[in-house]
Ligand SMILES: Nc1nc2c(ncn2[C@@H]2O[C@H](COP(=O)(O)OP(=O)(O)OP(=O)(O)O)[C@@H](O)[C@H]2O)c(=O)[nH]1
């Protein structure tokens with residue numbers, strides 16, 4: 189997925205800000221951004237969610253920013269997620285900063301086989317604090333959990349960091365699909381809950397939901 193630096197490409201051939209049609213096939217919308225260092229798997233994560241496929245082979249770094257739409261149904265509500273895939277490379281940072289402000293949710297990825305991508309998470313959280321809305325939903329994801337033989341970041345380290353920042357955490361695989369849909373469903377549930385809680389509806393805690401639903405890698409190599 190590539191585009192021109194500084195310009196959003198039209199992911200599905202749909203204009204991002206287009207007014208809803210007369211009978212929209214969704215009840216509410218939410219903007220989600222994928223963030224994290226280059227190569228952690230953001231584009232693959234989005235393609236796995238959107239198309240159920242994994243882009244193996246040569247790594248093609250995203251240029252600028254791009255988006256895809258997908259409607260998910262949670263608790264009887266159709267939530268249209270507009271998902272922005274950002275370039276992790278430093279040179280595109282100023283482009284992506286401009287998009288933070290509109291996002292309701294941010295999926296922040298690191299690669300469990302790449303220590304620097306994990307070490308940079310604090311810097312990403314500082315950027316989020318600076319550029320995003322104060323009440324933005326943030327989720328920390330340790331991607332490439334299928335590559336257990338090359339693991340350098342323990343699951344516990346991801347959990348500890350997420351707890352420190354008070355955000356939900358899980359390990360994922362854009363290759364096998366592990367926890368990919370769950371990440372977006374949890375966001376959609378949170379957005380639906382925020383949009384208007386019904387009187388008899390129990391409160392929704394995204395961290396508890398993720399903890400109760402997430403799958404753990406079947407095989408772990410401890411480092
Ligand atoms: N084994 C495995 N490989 C993955 C996974 N996710 C991504 N990859 C591989 O990692 C490389 C980078 O993936 P991308 O999705 O392009 O990375 P990105 O975060 O979008 O990178 P930028 O666009 O530069 O920010 C590719 O070669 C993918 O095939 C995963 O979950 N498991």
Ligand SMILES: [Mg+2]
Nearest residue numbers: 230231249250
């Ligand atoms: Mg990419």
